[in-house]
Amino acid sequence: MIILGIETSCDETSAAVVDDSAGAASARIRSNVVKSQIDEHRPFGGIVPEVAARAHLRHLDGLIGRAMAEAGADWTELDGVAATGGPGLIGGVIVGVMSGKAIAAVHGLPFLAVNHLEGHALTARLTDDLEFPYLLLLVSGGHCQLLAVEGVGAYRRLGTTIDDAIGEAFDKTAKMLGLGYPGGPRVEARARNGEPDRFRLPRPMKGRAGCHFSFSGLKTAVRHAIDGLGRAPTETDIDDLCAGFQTAAGEAIVDRTANAMETFRGLHPGANDLVAAGGVAANGALRTMLEALCGENGFQLTAPEPALCTDNGAMIAWAGLERLRAGRTDTLDFAPRPRWPLDPDAPAVAYAGVKA
Amino acid sequence: MTTILAFDTSAGACSAAVRSNGETLAGRYEERARGQAEILMPMVGEVVSAAGLAYADLDLIATTVGPGSFTGMRIGIAAARAMSLAARIPALGLTTLEVVAAGIDGTGTGPHTVLACVESKREDIYAQLFGADGEPMTEPMAATPAALAATTPVDGALILAGSASKPMAAALEAAGRDFRLADGPAEPQAAVAARMAEKRWTPGVSLAPLAPLYLRPPDTTGPKP
Numbered sequence: 186m187i188i189l190g191i192e193t194s195c196d197e198t199s200a201a202v203v204d205d206s207a208g209a210a211s212a213r214i215r216s217n218v219v220k221s222q223i224d225e226h227r228p229f230g231g232i233v234p235e236v237a238a239r240a241h242l243r244h245l246d247g248l249i250g251r252a253m254a255e256a257g258a259d260w261t262e263l264d265g266v267a268a269t270g271g272p273g274l275i276g277g278v279i280v281g282v283m284s285g286k287a288i289a290a291v292h293g294l295p296f297l298a299v300n301h302l303e304g305h306a307l308t309a310r311l312t313d314d315l316e317f318p319y320l321l322l323l324v325s326g327g328h329c330q331l332l333a334v335e336g337v338g339a340y341r342r343l344g345t346t347i348d349d350a351i352g353e354a355f356d357k358t359a360k361m362l363g364l365g366y367p368g369g370p371r372v373e374a375r376a377r378n379g380e381p382d383r384f385r386l387p388r389p390m391k392g393r394a395g396c397h398f399s400f401s402g403l404k405t406a407v408r409h410a411i412d413g414l415g416r417a418p419t420e421t422d423i424d425d426l427c428a429g430f431q432t433a434a435g436e437a438i439v440d441r442t443a444n445a446m447e448t449f450r451g452l453h454p455g456a457n458d459l460v461a462a463g464g465v466a467a468n469g470a471l472r473t474m475l476e477a478l479c480g481e482n483g484f485q486l487t488a489p490e491p492a493l494c495t496d497n498g499a500m501i502a503w504a505g506l507e508r509l510r511a512g513r514t515d516t517l518d519f520a521p522r523p524r525w526p527l528d529p530d531a532p533a534v535a536y537a538g539v540k541a
Numbered sequence: 542m543t544t545i546l547a548f549d550t551s552a553g554a555c556s557a558a559v560r561s562n563g564e565t566l567a568g569r570y571e572e573r574a575r576g577q578a579e580i581l582m583p584m585v586g587e588v589v590s591a592a593g594l595a596y597a598d599l600d601l602i603a604t605t606v607g608p609g610s611f612t613g614m615r616i617g618i619a620a621a622r623a624m625s626l627a628a629r630i631p632a633l634g635l636t637t638l639e640v641v642a643a644g645i646d647g648t649g650t651g652p653h654t655v656l657a658c659v660e661s662k663r664e665d666i667y668a669q670l671f672g673a674d675g676e677p678m679t680e681p682m683a684a685t686p687a688a689l690a691a692t693t694p695v696d697g698a699l700i701l702a703g704s705a706s707k708p709m710a711a712a713l714e715a716a717g718r719d720f721r722l723a724d725g726p727a728e729p730q731a732a733v734a735a736r737m738a739e740k741r742w743t744p745g746v747s748l749a750p751l752a753p754l755y756l757r758p759p760d761t762t763g764p765k766p
Binding site for chain 1: 576578579580581582583585586596611612615616618619621622623624625626627628750753755759760761
């Protein structure tokens, strides 16, 4: 099957063509065109929803045309059109959903409204043919969750953040240190030269039962450490704070994931796959820590290449393809969803907002 | 023979129409301020089938590009741009204000001016003046009704049309200006847009990508560039 996928839920506009008849997983992505809006949002130090919505509208049709051309695909060869239907910034989601519906209508194709998180969750099946079930650590600018992935559309949430998402904590740390936007990659780069033990930062939730996350206190601790310097941070201070922050965040994630492994094994004895997905899964230091954790616990880590961890159309096309195989298509009156939990049965978590 | 699909979601309604050879073959119009993302494509599918046509029979897409609801205009423009790409036909944009102005019946009024005004959910409204021939006399603008009343020409009959007629009428009354309210729907109508597009488009001529007419920069917080 050949599916066109559209992603517009945050600050990347993307379109891709994915084909499962290609056999080898590496040959499935026929095109994956991503246009980042970093330059549009940089002046504001973060993502501005209205700026994002305008940029998606400006670029999306051109990117779809490019994705089709790069794939060498004609509209008549498509088996379906998938678009992120939520969760995310609703202005952008609407642009993607309307574009997907319009193309599906013109060519009489099935339309697939894909949960953005399901796109991340199923990427390891696109790239590595991973079998269900597996444990998923989803870490991004908008989300921080641990889920048991049991099938297409079948998710069990084991843990989530009770305040900030991990990527948000990276971005806010970068902002406090004057590193600019987007913060994640910059914090990672500066941390490479830093001394992680110079500033003693908390490892939120570490040692507690369960799999929930919290990053708000860590962010505050970084603020206090900066204030405690009594002067503007030097380059070395910045390196050390980045290293301290990244290590603290990483240790908190590893601790929570270790608990989730135990719970997951209880649900699925014998299962031993951990998938790391989402933009923060592109962080090299975190990957190394997760590798070590998997080694200790007899798990195998699958982390898609960084370009497939950050938001992209290929993961949406693939999730659409899996949904189409399962006969789960959507009608053209689908309503874009700003909030859309993967596991609707998961109990609400105190203080957790949209990111849960 | 030119066959046109037109739709509007940019203000307080959702409408779609198919027009071919000077005749409206099918049309739907529903006043609603929300939910256009859900109902637009089913409504478009309905009018295309009601016209006895398929998407492959269309020669042109026409849609309103604002000013109006930012979300609403993006719904229509995103759909129009994607249909244009997928069906390999051009898409033509019309402003909500010109479609509102063209939607009124000015017959029997004699020489007159039309003040089209569209609600913005703020103190400012979107407005533009048109002559009896439909030609614009001002640029589309966002301004308070009082400011608009002060600059509206005083000679000749004035017809007020559109969703912001109520606050505009109050401002004109306060300024002692005579006017009459247009009959008919206050929202832009796809059938009118289709009629205008038919007049405006020359087959074979390519068109620039549809661009939204926001008339206002994005609301942002934090440091400016």
